[in-house]
Amino acid sequence: MKLKFTVEQNKGTEIVTDLFVIGLFKGDSQPGGCFADMDQALDGVLSRFLEEEWTQGSKKAEVIYTLGQLPAKRVMVVNGGEKDEFDLSKARELFGYVTKEALKLKVKKVTYCLSSFASHDDEEQASLAHALAEASVLASYRFDTYKTREEDAQPSVEHVSVCVLEGREEVEQGLKTGQIYAEGTCMARDLVNTPGNYLTPSKLAEKAVEIASKHGFEYDILDRDQMEELGMGALLAVAQGSDQPPKMIVIKYQGKEKWEDVLAFVGKGLTFDTGGISLKPSKDMHEMKMDMGGAAAVLGAMEVIGRLKPKCNVLAVIPSTENMPSGRALKPGDVITSYDGKTIEVRNTDAEGRLILADGIAYAKTLGADYIVDLATLTGAILIALGDCTTGAVSNDEELMIDVLEAATEAGELVWRLPSYEPYKKMVRSSDVADLNNAPGRLAGSITAGLFLGEFAGDTPWVHLDIAGTAWSSREDELTRKGGTGVMVRTLATLAERFAE
Numbered sequence: 001m002k003l004k005f006t007v008e009q010n011k012g013t014e015i016v017t018d019l020f021v022i023g024l025f026k027g028d029s030q031p032g033g034c035f036a037d038m039d040q041a042l043d044g045v046l047s048r049f050l051e052e053e054w055t056q057g058s059k060k061a062e063v064i065y066t067l068g069q070l071p072a073k074r075v076m077v078v079n080g081g082e083k084d085e086f087d088l089s090k091a092r093e094l095f096g097y098v099t100k101e102a103l104k105l106k107v108k109k110v111t112y113c114l115s116s117f118a119s120h121d122d123e124e125q126a127s128l129a130h131a132l133a134e135a136s137v138l139a140s141y142r143f144d145t146y147k148t149r150e151e152d153a154q155p156s157v158e159h160v161s162v163c164v165l166e167g168r169e170e171v172e173q174g175l176k177t178g179q180i181y182a183e184g185t186c187m188a189r190d191l192v193n194t195p196g197n198y199l200t201p202s203k204l205a206e207k208a209v210e211i212a213s214k215h216g217f218e219y220d221i222l223d224r225d226q227m228e229e230l231g232m233g234a235l236l237a238v239a240q241g242s243d244q245p246p247k248m249i250v251i252k253y254q255g256k257e258k259w260e261d262v263l264a265f266v267g268k269g270l271t272f273d274t275g276g277i278s279l280k281p282s283k284d285m286h287e288m289k290m291d292m293g294g295a296a297a298v299l300g301a302m303e304v305i306g307r308l309k310p311k312c313n314v315l316a317v318i319p320s321t322e323n324m325p326s327g328r329a330l331k332p333g334d335v336i337t338s339y340d341g342k343t344i345e346v347r348n349t350d351a352e353g354r355l356i357l358a359d360g361i362a363y364a365k366t367l368g369a370d371y372i373v374d375l376a377t378l379t380g381a382i383l384i385a386l387g388d389c390t391t392g393a394v395s396n397d398e399e400l401m402i403d404v405l406e407a408a409t410e411a412g413e414l415v416w417r418l419p420s421y422e423p424y425k426k427m428v429r430s431s432d433v434a435d436l437n438n439a440p441g442r443l444a445g446s447i448t449a450g451l452f453l454g455e456f457a458g459d460t461p462w463v464h465l466d467i468a469g470t471a472w473s474s475r476e477d478e479l480t481r482k483g484g485t486g487v488m489v490r491t492l493a494t495l496a497e498r499f500a501e
Contacts, residue, residue: 003137004159005175007168008111013037013070015163018107019063020072021098022046023117025083026055033115034163041070046077055079060097063105072111076101080117088131089412091117095135096478102157103140109159110136114171125167126174131412133178134185134490136160138479141186143193180307181411181493185486188293188300192471192484196272196289201320204269204295205247208318211299212251215306222248232319232363234338234355237346239321241276241329246321248363249295253305253314255500262313263499264369265492266360267298268353268376269320276323276349277331290484291353293471294375295320301492308493310500315369319360323352335434339363340456345431348439353378354452355438361456371400372462373495374453375488381445383469390414391470391487394450397461404463404491407498411490415465418447420454428452 008015012022012034022038024031029050039046045064049055054062057079064075078094080086094117102110112132114125142154164171191199191207205221212219224245227236232248239246249269252259270291274280280288295318302316330336334346336355340362344355353376364372382392391408393415395401401417408415424447431437436455440448450464470487473480 001156001158003140003157003179005133005179006159006161007172007175008161008163009165009168010163011037012113012163013041015111015161016071017073017109017111017161019074019076019102019105019110020070021076021078021110021112023078023080023113024049024055025080025086028083031116034113035116038070038075042066042075049077055081061101074105074107088127091128091131092135092412093478095132096139099136099139099157100478103155106155107157109161110157111161111163114162114164124170125164126170129162129171129174130178132160132162133175134182135479137179137182138185141189141481143190143481143483177308180304181490184300184304184493185489187303188296188486188489189484191296191299192290192293192486194289196322199271199289199292200244201247201269201271201322202245204271204292204318204320205249208249208251208299211303211306217302217306218252218254220250222250230339231337232339232359233336234344235319235321235359237330237334237336238276238323238352238355241326242322242324244322248360249316249318249320250367251302251316253302255309255311256313259313259368260370261499262315262368262370263496264315264317264364264372265298265301266317266357266364266372266374267294267296268292268357268378269295269318270353270356271320271322273323273350273352274325276329276352277325278348278350279325280350287472290472291377292320293377293467293484293487296484297375297467297486297488297492300486300489301496304489304493305496308497310497312496312499314496315364315367317360317364317367319356321356323349338456342436342455343434344436344438345434346438351439351449354449357453358456361453361462365458365460369460372457372460373404373465373492374462375465375467377468377471378466379446379449379468381442382466385446386416386469388469388473390416392446392466393417393463394420394447394454395463396420396454396457397463400461400463403498404495407495408491411494413487413491415491418450420447420451424448425451428455
């Protein structure tokens, strides 16, 4: 069920809802918004939280049952902490927490006094509304497509309303945009969570066509014969071990009159990765359905772009296949020739993502890409370096890298740039028999993997985002459940909107 968002220009004491939410900050002796009227209606109960310095503690929220004193059945007082430290990232987390608490309470409608969460007098309510809608949708997400028992059904919040006395249009737009961003992220989560027997390269291509057709995008799906004719030897080499046919997926969104200043998103679409002949350990291999997280992020971003229609040009390229062991499979020591003519010695068949992306990046350039951002669940090494909360980045262009970092900050997603010094590049070029070595070794594994892709970006401004640590979560938090996270959808969509400025 799609979450409904509305704006109510009434006093908090007049709104009928299952749960009315008010934010309090540490040291704030005179909270604004709905506080005074609600406090009076509840005989001063809210003031006691301030008198007892409740906001200085670690408890995040307290629920008060109104017992008929208000149209709202319950009031939730939320601890915002230090007012000067409260930003949009903390707002998202807090709104996500409230949503999950509302799910536990099995309420259907939640209403927020939005102005009570403003950390400064000049805080834009539209930005808070965007964060609220994002958090509400993301925290409500669940993936139960393949469950058949009725007792597995989970409660859901159906309606979120915002109480404001002015600025209704701006708040409504913020809610709308935030909902679109979050729904694009949830689409990516669905794709990542879908088992590999249901999401093959062909099915991924069908999803891309569905998105393109819905929004009037131009699209093209290259099959094996077309790729052979073009000489996409890197993608085809990985695909030769699988019975599933590979696909090169292309979507074009033209938001400007001319096809120029093209921003390209290239996403790794490995719908299942066994490691090939360099077989992965069996433990947790079922999670390798997530190896198309880069493709999922690209498609989720294209869904957002299709709904918001920014005035920019965006190209999406997704090389897609499985990586399987068989009598036909790529072998360690093989030498293959990529789409742009570079030869590659394959030292490790489990370093396959960089092979298919090599052809994807090179092909994006032939389609007019002026700027390239690639996304991939590329290396286990990135988890050792940055853990599971931060995406690693490698780039050849300072200006584009700054744009991506600023977009990520705005979207509330963590990105850290890794170095790209010449000694690392020499490691990528260390093969004795070919131009490039696809797996130079354990040292600086995430950096060399990224710089391998940089060989195919050439002089085109390029940023690589390694989401191997962030595309999948092994634990639940305020905004995610276990499984696919949809990471980087919001960053890509924000970047596209920045290109439209």
